[in-house]
Amino acid sequence: MEGKTGEKGLVLVLTGKGKGKSSSAFGMVMRCLGHGMRVGIVQFIKGAWETGEAKFLRRFPEEVEIKTLGEGFSWETQDRARDVAAAERAWAEARRMLADPRYDFxxxxxxxxxxxxEQIPLDPVLEALAARPPMQHAVLTGRNAPERLVELADLVTDMTLVKHPFRSGVKAQKGLEF
Amino acid sequence: MEGKTGEKGLVLVLTGKGKGKSSSAFGMVMRCLGHGMRVGIVQFIKGAWETGEAKFLRRFPEEVEIKTLGEGFSWETQDRARDVAAAERAWAEARRMLADPRYDFxxxxxxxxxxxxEQIPLDPVLEALAARPPMQHAVLTGRNAPERLVELADLVTDMTLVKHPFRSGVKAQKGLEF
Structure with a gap:
């Protein structure tokens, strides 16, 4: 299947401290929609508030399934049991999508x-990625990607923070950050 | 206007050799659309072929104006006069948008x-960014961002290449790269 002009599903990891991890993934979602591909999305952390991307993608229920199962950031909720339960529910949806060839992305x-x-264990994630349909793309975002996930991935970008306005007192902006 | 919770239009620069510069910008476009913001886009290089993002965004002519004026990559066309003319046309559209407060992004x-x-000069770009409407966000993408642009920007991410499949013989994939 592979070769110099090979097509296959890729595993992409977008990590690092800079801005652009999730937004890059959502830009790829837009490209997929332009090509008529079917998309599945699980938001592990976001969900406590409605993001612009979720609001927008709900316009396309036939093309995109989006599950926002997070409970916000754990350092805000301080309720580990609740965070773990939310992450497990999110992972159950993710595993279902990774096993289903109808999702192109x-x-x-x-x-x-x-x-x-450690709200969810790493091994089942690596196993589900390795066993997924061969043409399916999978994109995983967030800081501090585990080393074994980076090893498994086909493409990895580290979004390196050069300059960020939160540091100079500007708050998160609608359209840019959410 | 500024302060710890200040809202203002930001200049974002997405640069570096890794994947995710344009896709991140298009993810922000999706967020803007979710919030009902009006978007203007000029693609300086792309345009020779129809990308997934352009195909998709043409569905929303009221919300997004997208100009794809590039002639492809200059190292492919080998026709500098044509490249310069295309870049100048693109810059004329960009300058118009940067002067118009109806574009939120x-x-x-x-x-x-x-x-x-050097298809277009840097000074007019810096001047137009500095003089744009105060609530307008401007995002500039591409490798090798000029140093003076980085200085002017509020937020800069360097998409650092950790691993890329083109190096192992996998071609650009629909939905991911275009």
Whole structure:
């Protein structure tokens, strides 16, 4: 199947401290929609508030399935049992999508954060990625991607923070950050 | 206007060799659409072929104006006069958008490449960014962002290449790269 002009499903990891991880994944979702591909999305952290991307994608229920199962950031809720339960529910949806060839593109948004805080174990994630349909693309975002996930991935970008306005007192902006 | 919770239009620069510069900008476009914001896009390099993002965004002519004026990559066409003329046309559209407060978000996709190859001069770009409407966001993408643009920007991410499948013989994939 592979070769110099090979087509196959890829595993992409978007990590690092800079801005652009989730937004890059959502830009790829837009490209997929332009090509008539079917998309599945699980948001592991976001969900406590309605993001612009979720609001927009709900206009296309035939083309995009989006599950926002997160409970916000764990350092805000301080309720580990609730965070773990939410991450497990999110992972159950993700595993279903990764096993289903009808999804051309599966986005696991901020899953790296759930892995980092050990809300879900890494091994089942690596196994599900390895066993997924051969033409399906999977994109995993969030800071601190685990090393074994980076090893498994086909493409990895580290969004490196050069300059960020939060540091100079500007708050998160509608359209840019959410 | 500014302060710890200040809202203002930001200049974002997405640069570096890794994947995710343009796709991140298009993810922000999706967020803007979710919030009912009006978007202007100029693609400086792309345009020779129809991308997934352009195909998709043409569905929303009231919300998004997208100009694809590029002639492809200059190292492919080998026709500098044609490249310069295309970049100048693209810049004329960009300058119009940067002067118009009806655009909440202006994306100058791959403009850094046009600047790098000196197809358009840098000074008018910096001037137009500095003089734009105060609530307008402007996003500039492409490798090798000029240093003076990085200085002017509020937010800069360097998409750092960790691993890329083109190096192992996998071609650009629909939905991911275009």
């Amino acid at each position: 599966v986005l696991l948004d901020e899953i790296n954060v759930a892995l980092r805080y | 202006v994306l100058l996709d791959e403009i850094n490449v046009a600047l790098r190859y």
